[in-house]
Amino acid sequence: MSAKEIIEAVVLVMVIIGTLMNSLSSLGFIRLPDVYNRSHAATKSITLGILFILLGTFIHFLFVDNYFSVRLLLGIVFVFLTAPVTGHLIVRSAYRFGVKLSDTSIKDELAEDLERAKKKEARTEGT
Amino acid sequence: MTMQILLNLLIAMVWMLLHDVWNTLTFTIGFILGFFIIYSFRRFFPTPFYGRKLWAILKLIYLFxxxxxMSSIVVIGQVIRPRLxxxxxxxxxxxKLKTEWELAMLxxxxxxxxxxxxxxxxPEEGILYVHAMDVKRNKPSVIKTKNKLEDVIIEVMR
Amino acid sequence: MFDTLLKLSMFLLTVSIVIALYRVIKGPSLSDRILALDSIGYNVIGIVAVLSMLLNSHAYLETILLIGILAFLSTVALCKFLERGVVIERKRNH
Incomplete structure (x- = not known):
């Protein structure tokens, strides 16, 4: 087994793991009940899957072609910085837009707190 | 701290000048050498050694x-189960974090x-509202993770 | 072997894009559609990376950064629109 074959095997394992993670989290898009649960699948598994695929590509170009690609590293850092931000933004805007939680949800402390704040405001305006 | 990093870069440059070899390998050797020199002279600097902060950042990346x-495995495990x-x-x-940078990082x-x-x-009350996939099972572990991350972030930022 | 498995992984990524497209078309609320579009962007990044390995060229690596930036900016703009009704705010009063 030559060195090139070992590198190819490592790259293949990383790419296959990343691909499986991406497709399984897309499966979660169909199965999970509401936006908030789907955002779990979208932020976590897809970030890790993309990280694996890009790292595999990086290793392939580094060892097979002897090409140190700064752009790929920048892409990894960028995906890592932006994925949680988009997840947080989507969930927050969905809640403010008024998307309902699914029926299986058992607890909503944010709605309780908002209700309390509204009541307090009404009371201060009344007096 | 910036002073120490600049000094370290200067030592690396001097090492390259002395060898008259201008490539990345020599620069890396000079940088590592400078790191140890500054480590051994750390008591004479007014600010603490910058390797301590570097170590904290490495610890944060490792924990993260x-x-x-773990989180990806948990989510995928929930998704491929036949009955949700x-x-x-x-x-x-x-x-307990206050400033904007620390909150954004957390x-x-x-x-x-x-x-x-x-x-x-x-931000004024310092309260986070968190959506969890499985409240009863996840709540203790989320709070534990938050405490761990808070400690490391304080170590990095302050 | 190497090429076959890379093609298989491209096929799987395409299948996940199709699944996300189903969510874009059917999705009960607007937020579902934004989330699915975001994940389509990430899957396209993966496809470009695998394709550049398959063709063995460096020419496509800029595209990864570009698609990432475009997906992020479009998601932020759509969320802002959903939240406030405008994308660019003239007056910030907080």
């Missing part, structure tokens, strides 16, 4: 990597850890 792996048994919900928790890291997406922040 393990959390990310999840009880999603929103709960709140308190944080929220970013917490969104990528098992079973939690931060929904809403009240």
């Amino acid at each position: 990597g393990i959390d990310l792996m 048994n999840i009880q999603p919900g929103i709960f709140k928790m308190e944080t 929220v970013n890291l917490l969104t990528l850890t098992p079973g939690s997406v931060v929904m809403e922040i009240a």
Whole structure:
């Protein structure tokens, strides 16, 4: 087994793991009940899957072609910085837009707190 | 701290000048040498040694990597189960971090850890509202992760 | 072997894009559609990376950064629109 074959095997394992993670989290898009649960699948598994695929590509170009690609590293850092931000933004805007939680949800402390704040405001305006 | 990093770069440059070899390998050797020189002279600097902060950053990346792996496995495990048994919900928790940078860092890291997406922040009271995929099972672990991350972030930022 | 498995992984990524497209078309609320579009962007990044390995060229690596930036900016703009009704705010009063 030559060195090139070992590198190819490592790259293949990383790419296959990343691909499986991406497709399984897309499966979660169909199965999970509401936006908030789907955002779990979208932020976590897809970030890790993309990280694996890009790292595999990086290793392939580094060892097979002897090409140190700064752009790929920048892409990894960028995906890592932006994925949680988009997840947080989507969930927050969905809640403010008024998307309902699914029926299986058992607890909503944010709605309780908002209700309390509204009541307090009404009371201060009344007096 | 900036002073020490600049000094370290200067030592690396001097090492390259002395060897008259201008490539990355020589620069790296000079940088490592300078790191040890500054480490041995750390008592004569007014500010603490910058390797300590570097170590804290490395620890943060390590903790975060393990959390990310765990969270992906947990989410995929929930998805491929034939019958979904999840009880999603929103709960709140308190944080002791105050400044914007620290809060942004904590929220970013917490969104990528098992079973939690931060929904809403009240910075004045220091309260985070977190959506969890399975409230009863995830709540203790999320709070534990938050305490761990808070300690490391304080070590890095202050 | 190497090429076959890379093609298989491209096929799987395409399948996940199709699944996300189903969510874009059917999705009960607007937020579902934004989330699915975001994940389509990430899957396209993966496809470009695998394709550049398959063709063995460096020419496509800029595209990864570009698609990432475009996906992020479009998601932020759509969320802002959903939240406030405008994308660019003239007056910030908080």
